[in-house]
Every structure is written in C-alpha cells, then in structure tokens.
Amino acid sequence: MFELSLMCPEDCIEPVSDALDALDALSVSVEDADAQTDAEQALFGEPGMPPPKDGWQRSRVVALFPSEVAAREAQQLLVVQDFFVGCQVLGVAQVAEQDWVRLTQSQFAPVDITPDFWIVPTWHELPAQAVRSIRLDPGLAFGTGTHPTTRMCLRWIARNGAVQPGAGNNPLGRVLDYGCGSGILAIGAAKFGATDIDAVDIDPAAVESTAQNAQANGVQLSAGLPDKARGEYQTVLANILATPLRVLAPLLCAHVAPGGHLVLAGILERQAEELKEAYAPWVRLEVADAEDGWILMTAQR
Numbered sequence: 001m002f003e004l005s006l007m008c009p010e011d012c013i014e015p016v017s018d019a020l021d022a023l024d025a026l027s028v029s030v031e032d033a034d035a036q037t038d039a040e041q042a043l044f045g046e047p048g049m050p051p052p053k054d055g056w057q058r059s060r061v062v063a064l065f066p067s068e069v070a071a072r073e074a075q076q077l078l079v080v081q082d083f084f085v086g087c088q089v090l091g092v093a094q095v096a097e098q099d100w101v102r103l104t105q106s107q108f109a110p111v112d113i114t115p116d117f118w119i120v121p122t123w124h125e126l127p128a129q130a131v132r133s134i135r136l137d138p139g140l141a142f143g144t145g146t147h148p149t150t151r152m153c154l155r156w157i158a159r160n161g162a163v164q165p166g167a168g169n170n171p172l173g174r175v176l177d178y179g180c181g182s183g184i185l186a187i188g189a190a191k192f193g194a195t196d197i198d199a200v201d202i203d204p205a206a207v208e209s210t211a212q213n214a215q216a217n218g219v220q221l222s223a224g225l226p227d228k229a230r231g232e233y234q235t236v237l238a239n240i241l242a243t244p245l246r247v248l249a250p251l252l253c254a255h256v257a258p259g260g261h262l263v264l265a266g267i268l269e270r271q272a273e274e275l276k277e278a279y280a281p282w283v284r285l286e287v288a289d290a291e292d293g294w295i296l297m298t299a300q301r
C-alpha cells in the first residue's frame with residue numbers, strides 16, 4: 001500500500017479529508033505535525049464526544065491507497081482544488097508490510113493481579129504461578145486488566161472472595177457488577193467462588209462482550225442492561241467515573257444488602273471528598289486502595 005502525506009492548516013482539514021474519501025482513500029488520518037516537539041498541542045475532548053477542533057494549525061494528513069498510481073492520481077486532483085491553497089504535498093511513500101495481528105497481540109501481555117491470580121490473553125500460555133486466571137482478549141468493551149481501576153477492583157475481589165478454610169458460603173455472596181464493560185469483574189468474582197452474579201451496562205456491546213467472555217471462561221452469570229439489576233446484593237462493584245457514580249449513589253446503595261459491600265472505582269484521588277459526601281446519606285465510604293492517582297472506595301452497609 002502507498003500513503004499520500006500532506007501538510008494542511010486547520011481550516012483545510014475537513015474539505016481535504018472529504019476529498020480524499022471521495023477519491024477512495026482506504027483511510028485518512030490527521031496528526032499534529034508538531035507531535036513530539038515543544039510545539040506539540042493536546043486536543044482534549046470529552047469521552048465519546050467529537051474532538052473540540054478538526055485538527056491542529058499544522059496538521060499532517062495521511063491517506064492510504066491500494067497502489068502508487070491511485071495515490072499519485074489523488075495528489076494530482078487535489079493540488080488543483082481551490083481549498084488546497086495553503087496546503088502542501090509532503091510525498092507519496094510505500095507502507096512497509098507488517099503482521100498487524102502479531103503487532104497488536106504483542107502489546108497485551110499477561111497481567112498479574114496477585115501473585116497467583118492473572119489476566120491472560122488467549123494467545124498466551126498460562127503463567128506457571130497462575131492458580132486462578134481470566135482468559136480475556138482486548139475487544140470493544142473496556143476492561144482488559146491493564147487499567148489501575150480494574151486492577152484495584154480485582155485485588156479487592158481476590159482479598160475478599162477467598163474462602164477461609166472451614167468457612168461455609170462464599171463471602172462475596174450475590175454479586176452485582178454495575179458498568180461491567182468486558183465483564184472482567186463479574187468473571188473475577190466467579191473465579192473466586194461467587195455463583196449468583198448479575199453484570200449490567202448501558203452499552204449493549206458491553207453486555208454482549210460480557211456474555212461471550214463469561215462463556216469463554218466457563219463461568220455462569222447473567223448479563224443485561226441496567227434494569228436487569230434486581231434486589232439486594234452482598235457485593236456491589238461499580239467501576240465507572242466519579243460523575244456518574246455521584247448520580248448513581250441512591251440506586252447503587254439501594255442494591256447493597258444490609259452488611260453487604262459497596263466497591264467503587266474510576267475515582268481520582270482529588271475526588272474522594274465529593275464521593276464521600278454524595279454517599280454519606282447511605283454509607284460511609286473510605287479509601288481502600290490507590291494506584292497511579294486513582295483510588296478504590298469501599299463501604300459496608
């Protein structure tokens with residue numbers, strides 16, 4: 001394949017990108033031409049929302065074509081357009097062949113939650129020390145075990161789910177994973193002996209992914225949209241973000257059985273007080289763990 005690289009000011013990015021699409025480019029990407037230099041500029045947008053601007057004042061636009069002829073034809077047509085004034089052709093170059101599957105897979109290694117509890121991609125051998133493991137491949141839903149918020153929840157499950165010798169029922173009891181993403185927390189709870197588990201998410205793709213991952217791990221759980229959460233649970237896990245967690249406070253607390261545990265993640269250190277206040281009418285939240293600026297907050301009803 002061949003890529004056509006252009007330099008464009010911000011106000012030309014949209015017409016140039018549209019024209020490249022119309023010229024059958026396989027893909028069009030826009031990068032900060034000053035990336036990795038002192039002039040680099042971050043463009044922050046809200047998760048799930050479009051970026052605040054089309055690009056940077058000096059943007060590198062790269063279009064991929066199946067052949068050199070197609071790339072050069074696109075170049076010839078673009079340079080005579082009115083909107084191309086102010087843009088510049090950087091060149092046409094062949095893209096080296098890569099094993100993309102291998103390259104992607106190499107970025108995901110097994111993750112240890114505790115010395116003997118691991119998250120392991122399916123293409124990896126199980127580490128010898130993995131007494132318990134979750135087999136999970138990166139997919140559309142959040143939760144591969146690499147994010148500190150997920151890891152802290154899983155560490156809590158490992159600490160609290162291990163059955164003491166001679167003890168009867170599993171201490172996690174009935175479990176609700178609220179905002180289940182890939183289902184990693186619900187599956188983790190199952191791996192630590194929980195048998196009655198509901199996993200819910202507002203995103204239908206996450207619900208689908210949770211059901212598939214549960215099946216691949218040989219565990220039983222019930223995945224669905226949030227209205228699938230019914231009644232009281234001994235353990236309620238919610239790794240979302242501080243703002244939705246504040247809004248969800250009455251709902252989540254209503255699902256915690258008397259004596260049960262509430263486990264919240266997705267909270268930054270500086271947000272601890274606002275979360276404590278939001279949950280104060282129902283429970284007393286405490287910081288139970290911290291990693292890379294994120295905290296885990298828990299409470300018992």
Ligand SMILES: C[S@@+](CC[C@H](N)C(=O)[O-])C[C@H]1O[C@@H](n2cnc3c(N)ncnc32)[C@H](O)[C@@H]1O
Pocket residue numbers: 141142143144145149150153178179180181182183184185200201202203206226239240244266
């Ligand atoms: C950070 S991910 C956590 C995924 C997984 N539980 C983990 O710990 O890795 C948050 C998930 O919460 C879901 N979510 C966000 N707001 C929600 C809401 N109001 N109700 C239910 N799920 C929600 C998102 O769709 C996303 O899948």
